[in-house]
Amino acid sequence: MDATEFRRRGKEMVDYVADYLEKIENRQVYPDVEPGYLRPLIPDSAPEEPERYEDILKDVEKIIMPGVTHWHSPYFFAYFPTANSYPALLADMLSGAIGCIGFSWASSPVCTELETVMLDWLGKMINLPPQFLAEKEGEGGGVIQGTASEATLVAMLAARMKAIHRAQSENKNLTQGDIIDRLVAYTSDQAHSSVEKDSVIAGVKIKHIPTDDTFVVCGSALKKVLNEDKAAGLIPFFFCATLGTTTCCSFDKLLELGPICNQENIWMHIDAAYAGSAFICPEFRYLLNGVEFADSFNFNPHKWLLVNFDCSVMWVKKRSDLICAFKIDPVYLKHDHQESGLITDYRHWQIPLGRRFRSLKLWFVFRMYGVKGLQEHIRKHVKLAHEFKDLVLQDDRFEICADVILGLVCFRLKGSNELNEALLKSINSARKIHLVPCDMRGKFVLRFAICARTVESTHIQFAWKHITMLANELLRSQKLQ
Ligand SMILES: Cc1ncc(COP(=O)(O)O)c(C=O)c1O
Numbered sequence: 001m002d003a004t005e006f007r008r009r010g011k012e013m014v015d016y017v018a019d020y021l022e023k024i025e026n027r028q029v030y031p032d033v034e035p036g037y038l039r040p041l042i043p044d045s046a047p048e049e050p051e052r053y054e055d056i057l058k059d060v061e062k063i064i065m066p067g068v069t070h071w072h073s074p075y076f077f078a079y080f081p082t083a084n085s086y087p088a089l090l091a092d093m094l095s096g097a098i099g100c101i102g103f104s105w106a107s108s109p110v111c112t113e114l115e116t117v118m119l120d121w122l123g124k125m126i127n128l129p130p131q132f133l134a135e136k137e138g139e140g141g142g143v144i145q146g147t148a149s150e151a152t153l154v155a156m157l158a159a160r161m162k163a164i165h166r167a168q169s170e171n172k173n174l175t176q177g178d179i180i181d182r183l184v185a186y187t188s189d190q191a192h193s194s195v196e197k198d199s200v201i202a203g204v205k206i207k208h209i210p211t212d213d214t215f216v217v218c219g220s221a222l223k224k225v226l227n228e229d230k231a232a233g234l235i236p237f238f239f240c241a242t243l244g245t246t247t248c249c250s251f252d253k254l255l256e257l258g259p260i261c262n263q264e265n266i267w268m269h270i271d272a273a274y275a276g277s278a279f280i281c282p283e284f285r286y287l288l289n290g291v292e293f294a295d296s297f298n299f300n301p302h303k304w305l306l307v308n309f310d311c312s313v314m315w316v317k318k319r320s321d322l323i324c325a326f327k328i329d330p331v332y333l334k335h336d337h338q339e340s341g342l343i344t345d346y347r348h349w350q351i352p353l354g355r356r357f358r359s360l361k362l363w364f365v366f367r368m369y370g371v372k373g374l375q376e377h378i379r380k381h382v383k384l385a386h387e388f389k390d391l392v393l394q395d396d397r398f399e400i401c402a403d404v405i406l407g408l409v410c411f412r413l414k415g416s417n418e419l420n421e422a423l424l425k426s427i428n429s430a431r432k433i434h435l436v437p438c439d440m441r442g443k444f445v446l447r448f449a450i451c452a453r454t455v456e457s458t459h460i461q462f463a464w465k466h467i468t469m470l471a472n473e474l475l476r477s478q479k480l481q
Helices: 003-022 053-067 086-098 109-125 148-170 176-182 193-202 219-231 254-263 275-280 282-288 319-326 359-393 417-430 457-480
Strands: 141-145 183-188 205-209 235-242 267-271 296-299 312-316 398-400 408-413 436-440 443-449
Touching (some): 003 053, 086 359, 109 141, 109 312, 109 359, 141 148, 148 176, 148 193, 148 235, 148 267, 148 312, 148 319, 176 183, 183 219, 193 205, 205 219, 219 254, 254 267, 275 282, 275 296, 275 359, 312 319, 359 398, 359 408, 417 436, 417 443
Parallel strands (some): 183 205, 183 235, 235 267
Antiparallel strands (some): 296 312, 408 443
C-alpha cells in the first residue's frame, strides 16, 4: 500500500468506523459464536502472496464482526465501561503514524514532555494535592501506564524496594531474601483480583482486610491485622486502597487508613480504576479526600474519561521512589539531559522499556471536550444509573444490594441465588442486553453498569422492561413447576 492508496483506504476506514459506531445499536450486543468458531474460517497459515485489501475488508464483516462483543453498544451494561471517542481515535491514529518509542526524553522529547504536562492538567482537574504534580520542580509527577494492574504492580515493587532499604539500614545483617520473606501487602477483601496477582508477581505475601457491612475497609480493621502481623514478626509494607470496587463500587475510608499507613511506614496506593474519572466533578471529589496521605494514586481514563484503551494514569508523590527502584542505565540508553533535573525518563517509571505516545489521546480529548464536556459525560451516566435504580425500587420483587454512588447498580430478585442465576442466564441468552454478575458475601447479584458513551434513557427503560419481562416468565415457570 503506497501513500495514494493509504489516503483512499484511510478515508474508507474512517467511514466504516463512523458507520460502525453510529449504527452499533442495530448489532446484537453479544455474539452467537461458540468457542473455536474462528479457526475453520481462516487458512491454517499466513498467505505466501499478498492479498487484496478489498478481500480483507470483506472478511472483517464475515469473520471478525460475528465474534465481537460490542462494548460500545448502548445495550452493553457489563463489567465497567471502556472509553471510546472520536478525538481519541484520531489521536491514536496519529500516534500510530508518528510511531515513536518514548522511553527517554531523548528518544522523542515531545512524548515525554506532553505526558508530564497532561498528567499535571489531569491532576489539577481532579484537584490532586500539588505534591503529586511535576510542575514547579515538584518531587512528584504522573505517568501513563497500560493498565491499573501494572500501576499497582509498579507501586508495590517500589514499596518493596523502599522497605528492603529501610530494613537493611536498621540491620545490615539482613539479606534481601530475609526481608522479602517477612514483607506483607494488604488490600480489601473486595479489591480487584489484580492486586493479589501483583503480589504473586512481586513475590510477597498479601492479606485481605475484612470490609464492613457496606463493603468498605475502615481504619480499625486494618489496624487490627497490622498489630497481629507485627507481633508475629512480619513487616507490613504496602496497602492498596480501592475507590470504586469492582463488585459494588464501594469506597475505602482513606481518611482513616491514610494516617495509619503514614505512621506505620506503609506505602499507600489507591486504585480508583473506574471511579477516578468522576473526581473531575466537584460533587464527587469528596470521595478522594484522604489522597493526601497516599504515596501513589491511579485511575483509568480508558474506562470512563472518553480516552480509548490503553491509558491508565498514575501519580506518585516522590518520583525518586520509582527511579530508585527501577533505574538500570545501559550506555545505549544514556543521553546528555538525563541528569539535568529538567526532564524525566519514563523508562524508569514502568516495567517495559518501550512506550507509545499515549498522551496525544489525552491532549485531543481534553481540548475537544473541555472539562465541562467531560463532566457532562460523567453526570449523564450517574443520572442514568439513578434512573435504573429508581425503576428497580418501584418493583418490590427486586432489591438494590449496594448504595448507588456513581454509574453502577447492583440488584437482584429477592430470593435464592439459583433464581438470580437463572434470571441472568435468560437475560444474556436473549442477547438483547449484556450484564455480568458479582458475588456479594455469598449472594449472587446482577451488576448493571452504565457503559456506552451514547447510552440514553430510552436504552435504560428498554433494558428494565426486558429484565422484568424475563423475570415474569421465570417466576411464572417456577410457579408451574
Ligand atoms: C477497581 C479495579 N481495579 C483494577 C482493575 C483492573 O483494571 P486493568 O484492566 O486496567 O488492569 C479493575 C477492572 O475493572 C477494577 O475495577
